[in-house]
Amino acid sequence: MKPAPFEYHRPGTVEEALAVLARHSGDAKPLAGGQSLIPAMNFRLARPAVLVDLNRIPALAGIRGSADGLRIGAMTRQRAVERDATVARDAPLVAEALPHIAHPQIRTRGTVGGSLAHADPAAELPAVMVALDATFDLVGPRGRRSIAATEFYTGLFTTALAPDELLVEIAIPRPAPRSGSAFVEVARRHGDYALAGVAAVVALDDAGRCRAARIALLSVGDGPVLARKAAQAITGESLTAEAIKGAADAAASQDIDPPGDIHASAAYRRQLVGVLVRRALQRACERARSH
Amino acid sequence: MPDPKATISFELNGEPATLAFAPHKTLLEVLREDAGLTGTKHGCELGECGTCTVLLDGTPVLSCLLLGLACAGHRVTTVEGMAAGGRLHPLQDAFAELGAAQCGYCTPAFLLAAQALLAVEPRPSRAAIKQALAGNLCRCTGYLKIYEAVELAAARLRGEDATPARETLYGHA
Numbered sequence: 001m002k003p004a005p006f007e008y009h010r011p012g013t014v015e016e017a018l019a020v021l022a023r024h025s026g027d028a029k030p031l032a033g034g035q036s037l038i039p040a041m042n043f044r045l046a047r048p049a050v051l052v053d054l055n056r057i058p059a060l061a062g063i064r065g066s067a068d069g070l071r072i073g074a075m076t077r078q079r080a081v082e083r084d085a086t087v088a089r090d091a092p093l094v095a096e097a098l099p100h101i102a103h104p105q106i107r108t109r110g111t112v113g114g115s116l117a118h119a120d121p122a123a124e125l126p127a128v129m130v131a132l133d134a135t136f137d138l139v140g141p142r143g144r145r146s147i148a149a150t151e152f153y154t155g156l157f158t159t160a161l162a163p164d165e166l167l168v169e170i171a172i173p174r175p176a177p178r179s180g181s182a183f184v185e186v187a188r189r190h191g192d193y194a195l196a197g198v199a200a201v202v203a204l205d206d207a208g209r210c211r212a213a214r215i216a217l218l219s220v221g222d223g224p225v226l227a228r229k230a231a232q233a234i235t236g237e238s239l240t241a242e243a244i245k246g247a248a249d250a251a252a253s254q255d256i257d258p259p260g261d262i263h264a265s266a267a268y269r270r271q272l273v274g275v276l277v278r279r280a281l282q283r284a285c286e287r288a289r290s291h
Numbered sequence: 292m293p294d295p296k297a298t299i300s301f302e303l304n305g306e307p308a309t310l311a312f313a314p315h316k317t318l319l320e321v322l323r324e325d326a327g328l329t330g331t332k333h334g335c336e337l338g339e340c341g342t343c344t345v346l347l348d349g350t351p352v353l354s355c356l357l358l359g360l361a362c363a364g365h366r367v368t369t370v371e372g373m374a375a376g377g378r379l380h381p382l383q384d385a386f387a388e389l390g391a392a393q394c395g396y397c398t399p400a401f402l403l404a405a406q407a408l409l410a411v412e413p414r415p416s417r418a419a420i421k422q423a424l425a426g427n428l429c430r431c432t433g434y435l436k437i438y439e440a441v442e443l444a445a446a447r448l449r450g451e452d453a454t455p456a457r458e459t460l461y462g463h464a
Contacts, residue, residue: 001336002315002316002317002320003315003316003317004315005313005314005315006314006315008297008314008315008358008360010360031358034356034357034358034361035338035353035356038317038355038356038357038358039336039337039338039356042317042336042337042355042356043336043337053358053360053361055361079350102338102426103338103341103425103426103427104351104404104422104423104425104426105338105341105344105351105352105353105404105426106338106353106356106426108347108350108351108352109352109353109356109357190425191425191426
């Protein structure tokens with residue numbers, strides 16, 4: 001099919017974009033890379049009356065490294081992030097997850113902020129940002145506010161973003177000393193939506209024990225799932241194979257209530273989470289030790 | 292509700308173009324219906340099949356997931372822009388020679404995705420070719436001949452006097 005007619009706006013600044021959103025409160029939809037919104041419009045699952053195209057707002061795109069960490073503009077293309085040397089150095093988890101997002105054509109156009117705000121539970125980037133404890137900067141008529149990724153996600157395809165607000169920037173804290181991360185997922189074919197996936201960050205203390213861990217899961221809930229029980233299970237522990245297996249079992253049995261669908265049953269997703277959390281933690285620990 | 296048309300100017304296959312079209316059209320519809328360039332094919336409209344791939348400023352994108360309006364001031368290349376001076380692009384020759392097309396529906400998109408790869412990587416590994424073409428589905432030829440055709444064209448573009456292996460053309464004896 002084809003998109004239904006809509007009123008089209010192409011603001012050049014964030015302020016103009018916010019003004020259009022405010023004027024058409026509730027009827028206007030921001031257009032980022034369009035790799036999720038336009039398919040929905042093609043199938044008329046989405047019929048926004050007004051589109052606010054953010055693609056000509058230069059201030060929204062870019063990657064900046066600083067002493068505190070990395071700041072990524074919401075309209076930065078996924079392909080640009082994938083190839084960025086600063087991202088590879090300061091946020092290797094992001095760099096590792098990106099090639100799992102669909103295909104080159106999609107990543108050329110798709111944006112980081114678009115994927116984060118769309119809040120597809122099967123998307124890689126929301127889980128990555130939750131694992132990294134990233135902060136999202138939102139701008140609206142009431143000003144600018146920052147919100148932790150974990151609080152941003154409120155349910156299936158729903159977020160704390162108000163209809164008149166825009167996600168403008170993502171702040172990723174600098175990796176802790178002696179920390180490592182890993183991203184793993186299982187999809188039927190590379191580029192398909194994952195049946196389950198894991199983003200894990202582990203920091204070690206001087207004795208080599210786990211000082212802190214953040215493990216986020218995708219495709220097994222209404223949004224990215226922070227696996228708190230799994231993290232508790234290894235925090236303070238020596239990272240033996242047994243301890244890692246304990247954490248993986250906790251993730252599979254206590255942290256999730258996965259859906260079953262035509263792609264995978266709930267039981268299979270649980271099984272995958274157990275295996276993938278174990279692999280992600282092993283890899284993250286190896287990387288932390290090598291630092 | 293008749294939509295008033297929007298007009299954009301952009302570069303289409305190396306030439307300046309100005310087109311008027313309904314503003315809610317995707318680039319795919321604009322190319323096929325308003326520019327009369329039907330080489331770009333219409334597939335899934337979801338971003339799964341890759342058959343509507345065109346080059347936007349030299350980089351592969353899906354024309355079904357891009358508004359026509361988004362192309363104002365940009366450079367769009369379709370399969371019609373690959374041949375030059377009445378001669379096919381070496382990729383087109385290689386695809387024909389090696390039978391890297393069967394029904395041909397996916398071919399324009401494969402050609403463009405491969406052209407973009409060779410523009411930045413004149414000597415791609417088989418793995419790099421697979422990655423660059425991962426977003427393009429072929430449901431009848433299979434991918435092996437497509438990879439071989441890209442490798443053959445790459446060699447010729449590097450100026451090597453490449454001929455396809457006998458078993459590539461005729462199968463194993």
